[in-house]
Amino acid sequence: MDVTSLFLTTVSHARSTPVRHSFRYRSCSWLVDLDQVDARGRAQDLPRWITPLARFRAADHLGNPNRRWRDNIAGFAEDNGIDLTDGQVLALTSSRVLGHVFNPLTLYWCHDAQDRPACVIAEVHNTYGERHAYLVRTDDRSRASADKQLYVSPFNDVSGRYQMSVPEPTDRLHATITLHHGDSGPFVATWRGHRVTSTGDRLRAAYRLPLSTWLVSLQIRWEGIRLWRHLPLQPRPTHQVQELV
Template sequence: MLDHVAAHTFHVRRGTMKNAFRYSVDYVLTDLDEAKPWLFSRNRFNLWSLWDRRHGGPRGEGRGVAWFRELLEARGFPVARAQLLLLTQPSFLWFHFNPVSFWIALIDGKPCAFVAEVNNTFGHRHCYLCAHEDFRPIARSDRMVAKKLMHVSPFQTVAGRYHFNFDLNERAVDIRISYENGDQGVLATLSGPRRPATSGSFMRAGLRRPFGGARTLVLIHWQAMILYLKRAPFLKKQPAPAALISESENLRVPGE
């Protein structure tokens, strides 16, 4: 299964320093079976591609879906009944950067656990595992709460919490992430329709939004420059988190 999600992402700052932006971005939702469109490949170069080593585990040393499966099994999740998916921004030619990908476990078509695989521009990664204690389906109205542990933006401290609202159905993806630290923070959304991926859809995406992750990286630095010119407080690079994985407050299991 390979779906192309022509999505939009929206970011707005909370607090005294205002800034907001919205842009389009291409994601794929896949069960990591062999890809069929000839402009898309797994683990080999193409116009668009997906590489196992870039997901599931330490950054650059990923093991793909095997990592996600082992993570769930260690916590007693009923993996045998689940469909395991990856929602991510694929590589475009040689360019790759993905601020956040999502590993998703579905049971009977409903998300029951997910991992937000977050990367920053300093080469660090942290994975936030979100689920209910009994692994019941995660409804769109459920707030999955996780303590922020990794430095992402030089304009936000490593404090506070992420509040995830997660909705994945047969028609669309709709994810809301609210970072809250007192009266400061950021609201970020990712939403778009699910459609079967085709070489035509990938060709159109390459023409409308060329360079994929490189374009995302440029947009991130552009917004950082805007905040810098607005004299937003700027923090130097922070150390990487000690652990790769942390669990949401909804999931009461021992940490790794």
């Protein structure tokens, strides 16, 4: 099984209150071993021809853009009391495609030197260029929770608590994040998919990558415009940037 793997995915969002609204979109996601990503953002176990469609830059994620992506994640874990030295870190994310990237969520499965699960990091990006990473320790059913810290939707304030179900992908991906917000019905986001294994399927998926990256970004904004007719906008607070020591 290849370390860097392409997944064909479907993401769905559903809210039940104060209005019922749901949508889904298809996309492509990569499962990447951060030790395979060099300083230029290339996964070394992928063929060079795919590099324009699959670049993974540290600047697109948490931390210092001039450091290696893995070093930033290890530093963030260390700030939270977790040592990832010699441990594998897998990231499920979108790649930078022909200079464009849209990464609403990146999930990291972090292991210690004995290959035991150490933590999961959920890095959330909003459409205002802000991001926040939630480090959680999952239970034996891959579940965890965290207080919401980042303004994501203009129709929800920065309150509530996330419930996460984030098992590490095998040949299938099945992640769910649910926001519980007071007495309101939950907002549920699911991320489903399967690993692409054949050469032919990889080639077909690679040709989908440029279009899907732009379409996902446009669709999320379009759904926001549709909701704007029915829901009041919530003020956006100043987000405190997470600094690494």
